[in-house]
Amino acid sequence: MFSLMTPQLVVMGGGTRKETATLLARLGIRHPLIVTDKFLVQTGVVGEIAAALRAAGLTVGIFDETVPDPTVSVIEAGVARLKTEAFDGLLAIGGGSPMDTAKAMAVLAKGGGAMRDYKVPASADQADLPVICIPTTAGTGSEVTRFAVITDEATDEKMLIMGLACLPRAAIVDYELTLTKPLRLTADTGIDALTHAIEAYVSRKATPLSDVYALEAMRLIYPNLRTACFEPGNHVAREAMMRGATLAGLAFSNASVALVHGMSRPIGAFFHVPHGLSNAMLLPAVTAFSAPAALERYATVARTLGLASAEEGDQAAVSALLGALSALNRDLTVPTPEAYGIDEARYLGLMERMAEQALASGSPGNNPRVPTVDEIVTLYRAAYR
The missing domain is CATH 1.20.1090.10 (Dehydroquinate synthase-like - alpha domain)
Incomplete structure (x- = not known):
């Protein structure tokens, strides 16, 4: 016996980031929180996608505090941001760090407690908010995985978080976002x-x-x-x-x-x-x-x-x-x-x-x-x- 775990929907191809509003509408998401980093905000990638969402009538929030090797404190800050508005989904834009941050935010927002409570061998299976991923690097594969890796600053440990709550609901895989990567x-x-x-x-x-x-x-x-x-x-x-x-x-x-x-x-x-x-x-x-x-x-x-x-x-x-x-x-x-x-x-x-x-x-x-x-x-x- 074996199982297969995948997102509900993966849209792949050049320019598919322009389909983000349509995809969110199919999933019933009207008020997403974009989870990203300040660099991608500065490059204009986030602004392009956010503007298209707003033009389609969606209400958009942005959390741009993610860092390389996402930390517990960043996850906690993200969960606090979630509580400020009635968000109904998380849209992660970036490499593995923003995607893992969004996943961990969804897990912690649902279950409470400390991030350490969800590290392997625990199974993080419960979340209320769907996570949609738009990767900007060709590497981590986090847009389709049931894993997130979060650093505990107190112990310098990279904690593996695993479970169905970490599996994105959907992904948009647009290779054009990698053309400028060094x-x-x-x-x-x-x-x-x-x-x-x-x-x-x-x-x-x-x-x-x-x-x-x-x-x-x-x-x-x-x-x-x-x-x-x-x-x-x-x-x-x-x-x-x-x-x-x-x-x-x-x-x-x-x-x-x-x-x-x-x-x-x-x-x-x-x-x-x-x-x-x-x-x-x-x-x-x-x-x-x-x-x-x-x-x-x-x-x-x-x-x-x-x-x-x-x-x-x-x-x-x-x-x-x-x-x-x-x-x-x-x-x-x-x-x-x-x-x-x-x-x-x-x-x-x-x-x-x-x-x-x-x-x-x-x-x-x-x-x-x-x-x-x-x-x-x-x-x-x-x-x-």
């Missing part, structure tokens, strides 16, 4: 999406349907990632990346991520490394650690990415995959934690605590090879340089 952001979010697809496929919770999403996401992302980075105005590459990121989101929302993400979150929480970048730092080493426990699956990943033929053996295919992941990091100038500027003494001193947090998140338990704390510490040490 190389570093494109690279980091793109490797994040590729990691989602790979981890969903090798996850112990993979299903026949999540496999379909994961494999197609890989086919779209890998051959187009470099092009999207180095030719930012390339519509074909940008559209493929956006579609692939959404499919990867559907894959891991139903199969879960694994060890890379479990280890990545503490690096982000303690050292404020962007999520996609910390995934990229870890992906080659963690893949090498995990592959012996699922050689056939990783070999299929290699063949799907076009790195090995059907005639080549699994071991040769996996070797090609490991080489390709390292080459991708080199081509996209992914730094090591050391090169990023993370202090070695602090990093080494926190490795055991990071390993314990990684295991507690549950994600490493989905890995083909489930690690111990000591093995995670060894991987952190290996990744530093």
